[in-house]
Amino acid sequence: MKINKNFLKLGENYLFLIISEKVKRFKEKFPKKDIISLGIGDVTLPVCEAAVSAGLKAIEEMASAETFKGYGPNNGYLFLREKICKSYSERGVNISVDEVFISDGSKSDIGNISDIFSNENVCLIPDPTYPVYVDSNIMAGREITYCNAEERNEFLPTPIPEYEKSDLIYICSPNNPTGAAYSHEQLKSWVDFALSRNSVILFDSAYEAFVSNDVPHSIFEIEGARKCAIEFRSFSKTAGFTGMRCAYTIISKELEYDDVKINELWSRRQSTKFNGVPYVIQRAAEATLSAEGKTQIKKNIDYYRKNAEIIMQKLRHAKVKFFGGINSPYIWMKCPESMKSWKFFDFILEDAGVIGIPGSGFGKNGENFFRLACFGNHERTEEAIERLCRSILKKL
Amino acid sequence: MKINKNFLKLGENYLFLIISEKVKRFKEKFPKKDIISLGIGDVTLPVCEAAVSAGLKAIEEMASAETFKGYGPNNGYLFLREKICKSYSERGVNISVDEVFISDGSKSDIGNISDIFSNENVCLIPDPTYPVYVDSNIMAGREITYCNAEERNEFLPTPIPEYEKSDLIYICSPNNPTGAAYSHEQLKSWVDFALSRNSVILFDSAYEAFVSNDVPHSIFEIEGARKCAIEFRSFSKTAGFTGMRCAYTIISKELEYDDVKINELWSRRQSTKFNGVPYVIQRAAEATLSAEGKTQIKKNIDYYRKNAEIIMQKLRHAKVKFFGGINSPYIWMKCPESMKSWKFFDFILEDAGVIGIPGSGFGKNGENFFRLACFGNHERTEEAIERLCRSILKKL
Numbered sequence: 001m002k003i004n005k006n007f008l009k010l011g012e013n014y015l016f017l018i019i020s021e022k023v024k025r026f027k028e029k030f031p032k033k034d035i036i037s038l039g040i041g042d043v044t045l046p047v048c049e050a051a052v053s054a055g056l057k058a059i060e061e062m063a064s065a066e067t068f069k070g071y072g073p074n075n076g077y078l079f080l081r082e083k084i085c086k087s088y089s090e091r092g093v094n095i096s097v098d099e100v101f102i103s104d105g106s107k108s109d110i111g112n113i114s115d116i117f118s119n120e121n122v123c124l125i126p127d128p129t130y131p132v133y134v135d136s137n138i139m140a141g142r143e144i145t146y147c148n149a150e151e152r153n154e155f156l157p158t159p160i161p162e163y164e165k166s167d168l169i170y171i172c173s174p175n176n177p178t179g180a181a182y183s184h185e186q187l188k189s190w191v192d193f194a195l196s197r198n199s200v201i202l203f204d205s206a207y208e209a210f211v212s213n214d215v216p217h218s219i220f221e222i223e224g225a226r227k228c229a230i231e232f233r234s235f236s237k238t239a240g241f242t243g244m245r246c247a248y249t250i251i252s253k254e255l256e257y258d259d260v261k262i263n264e265l266w267s268r269r270q271s272t273k274f275n276g277v278p279y280v281i282q283r284a285a286e287a288t289l290s291a292e293g294k295t296q297i298k299k300n301i302d303y304y305r306k307n308a309e310i311i312m313q314k315l316r317h318a319k320v321k322f323f324g325g326i327n328s329p330y331i332w333m334k335c336p337e338s339m340k341s342w343k344f345f346d347f348i349l350e351d352a353g354v355i356g357i358p359g360s361g362f363g364k365n366g367e368n369f370f371r372l373a374c375f376g377n378h379e380r381t382e383e384a385i386e387r388l389c390r391s392i393l394k395k396l
Numbered sequence: 397m398k399i400n401k402n403f404l405k406l407g408e409n410y411l412f413l414i415i416s417e418k419v420k421r422f423k424e425k426f427p428k429k430d431i432i433s434l435g436i437g438d439v440t441l442p443v444c445e446a447a448v449s450a451g452l453k454a455i456e457e458m459a460s461a462e463t464f465k466g467y468g469p470n471n472g473y474l475f476l477r478e479k480i481c482k483s484y485s486e487r488g489v490n491i492s493v494d495e496v497f498i499s500d501g502s503k504s505d506i507g508n509i510s511d512i513f514s515n516e517n518v519c520l521i522p523d524p525t526y527p528v529y530v531d532s533n534i535m536a537g538r539e540i541t542y543c544n545a546e547e548r549n550e551f552l553p554t555p556i557p558e559y560e561k562s563d564l565i566y567i568c569s570p571n572n573p574t575g576a577a578y579s580h581e582q583l584k585s586w587v588d589f590a591l592s593r594n595s596v597i598l599f600d601s602a603y604e605a606f607v608s609n610d611v612p613h614s615i616f617e618i619e620g621a622r623k624c625a626i627e628f629r630s631f632s633k634t635a636g637f638t639g640m641r642c643a644y645t646i647i648s649k650e651l652e653y654d655d656v657k658i659n660e661l662w663s664r665r666q667s668t669k670f671n672g673v674p675y676v677i678q679r680a681a682e683a684t685l686s687a688e689g690k691t692q693i694k695k696n697i698d699y700y701r702k703n704a705e706i707i708m709q710k711l712r713h714a715k716v717k718f719f720g721g722i723n724s725p726y727i728w729m730k731c732p733e734s735m736k737s738w739k740f741f742d743f744i745l746e747d748a749g750v751i752g753i754p755g756s757g758f759g760k761n762g763e764n765f766f767r768l769a770c771f772g773n774h775e776r777t778e779e780a781i782e783r784l785c786r787s788i789l790k791k792l
Contacts, residue, residue: 001517002513002653003513003658003661004514004515005514007656013667042467052458055458056455059452059455062640068440068443071639117399117400119400121398132668135668136669167397168397199397243458245671257398265403272528272535275638278639278641280674280677
């Protein structure tokens with residue numbers, strides 16, 4: 001038996017391990033120091049009432065033979081897929097129910113989608129990036145080229161002839177980690193590029209609920225995208241479902257390569273290697289798309305947005321440069337005095353008792369940057385960013 | 397962009413489609429005829445009280461900031477992994493918590509495990525078989541050899557020199573579809589074979605709760621298995637969780653190939669392409685392993701077993717040959733007078749109004765056999781099998 005040797009080429013997942021080790025050592029040294037984390041990318045507000053009620057009702061249904069649900073449809077219950085199509089149509093995008101695939105998470109889908117593509121394809125992945133795009137393709141043995149997301153392009157690279165080899169194009173907008181979001185025109189340039197080269201765009205839209213200006217929520221707002229893109233969406237950040245686990249992937253029936261419908265390939269992949277999302281969870285997810293649920297989840301998103309505003313205001317006041325925050329729960333700040341990401345991490349932990357994520361952990365272009373997240377409470381977030389700014393001003 | 401062309405080599409998933417088409421046409425022709433299905437492989441009894449209570453409590457926890465749970469551990473909460481280890485130790489098998497990986501289903505794990513193995517490996521898969529073993533390996537482009545499960549070996553093939561090429565050995569015991577279960581000695585012969593050839597056994601133990609005599613519940617009851625086997629288990633059939641979605645995979649830390657620990661490879665695969673099972677579902681699953689929960693799920697298993705007994709008794713009385721039923725919810729009956737599986741399907745649908753699954757749908761060695769499942773209620777199961785036997789006796 002031979003293992004898949006591509007796994008040996010994976011870099012180690014050290015980023016969060018090193019952070020927790022450093023924090024642990026700091027706490028041992030200064031047990032009384034108050035530490036606030038602006039590092040975590042996980043929600044903290046409870047699941048909304050509408051989803052909780054629907055979940056409770058659904059569990060009760062499982063307790064009675066008359067309403068019990070066994071295996072559900074592999075691609076999700078129609079009641080949920082219909083609600084998702086409706087939410088797209090409200091933004092002028094037509095998606096049919098058989099173009100929606102319900103799953104347990106966008107991470108699963110973005111990783112597993114690799115199965116249906118040839119390993120000979122070349123990937124184009126932004127640097128910095130969410131690590132799953134890279135690691136899932138290293139596992140498959142694919143060649144990876146990077147496109148540079150940098151300060152000079154406001155972390156929003158657009159196609160250039162040098163991206164010649166790019167069969168699988170990964171785009172995350174609004175972006176993790178940089179918080180930058182593509183405009184309609186910028187996304188159009190990617191769609192045109194993909195169409196001209198017979199590439200596929202894998203569009204990660206996990207943070208679309210944070211869009212607050214006129215940038216697209218969906219790649220399908222762009223003409224031509226139905227013929228070159230797959231969209232990944234999640235209830236995780238949108239509805240605080242990180243512990244509930246529900247997401248969905250949209251594959252149009254017009255998407256074809258080698259005369260094969262990608263929608264059918266994915267359906268076959270999922271019916272072979274997946275058995276659907278719990279009925280209880282799908283009912284809870286459905287409730288977040290009801291009128292009542294939408295109001296409740298918007299309230300939570302607004303709460304996190306307020307954190308972003310607090311952070312941005314203080315950073316502006318301290319004259320610290322940053323990206324993101326407007327359409328994203330992440331603020332991508334530039335470390336002062338060209339400080340390296342890890343050096344800034346150590347400095348701000350020691351001086352301010354604040355934790356963030358070193359940008360270099362997301363790729364070489366993340367060097368000199370630092371990711372702050374907006375998922376805490378207002379009071380502690382304000383306290384943290386004030387302490388961070390004070391330390392920076394003292395240093396300068 | 398090139399698709400994974402191996403997908404084009406997959407046979408179509410026609411079996412259940414053809415069955416539902418045939419039943420539909422029959423209903424149109426004879427709208428008043430009473431039809432009973434002994435075909436479905438899905439549970440029908442509601443989720444047990446202990447699991448429902450735990451699920452309700454867990455959803456309530458999600459509704460409050462103090463008890464809310466976001467992302468959980470990729471490989472499952474410790475509370476569930478500990479209970480699983482305890483259930484193994486009660487049968488004399490020592491498994492440590494970091495050898496347990498919680499997932500959303502055994503189908504997912506059995507399919508996804510393919511990722512960590514080289515595509516150059518050759519598979520040994522029984523015929524007849526659960527189709528996922530075959531299809532997931534066709535997708536990966538692996539060579540497949542078959543080992544014959546036939547009447548002459550009571551559908552329990554043991555290693556022979558002809559199985560020379562066999563890096564990945566798939567074993568399902570108690571078996572779907574045949575209901576046959578390997579003895580300790582027979583499984584030992586597979587473990588010895590795998591150890592001698594440096595193969596890995598992928599042991600699907602989804603039906604272990606139906607074991608009623610002294611055959612092994614787990615491959616890890618066999619000496620040496622920790623160095624050559626991976627075990628897949630599920631709450632689906634054990635606890636009626638087909639709509640709840642929870643399973644687990646056991647990979648010992650002693651399992652190594654090419655000097656690489658398979659436990660670590662799988663952990664890396666799951667942390668890259670999976671984000672864990674809903675907290676609510678893990679709490680419900682945990683409750684099925686409590687003293688109260690175990691009593692309740694045993695009551696359900698006993699209910700299904702009683703169906704198996706009813707079916708076996710009637711078949712014996714009608715002098716129909718069959719396998720399975722003792723350690724399995726499936727009875728694998730031989731079609732009378734060497735009738736082909738599909739011919740028998742048509743005959744029994746028309747004459748008795750009973751639905752079963754043609755054995756040939758699971759592989760060539762399934763020809764002349766017919767799968768009956770025990771997941772209905774007593775009264776209807778008895779009615780169905782009586783009608784089926786009456787039709788057979790009439791025919792003979």
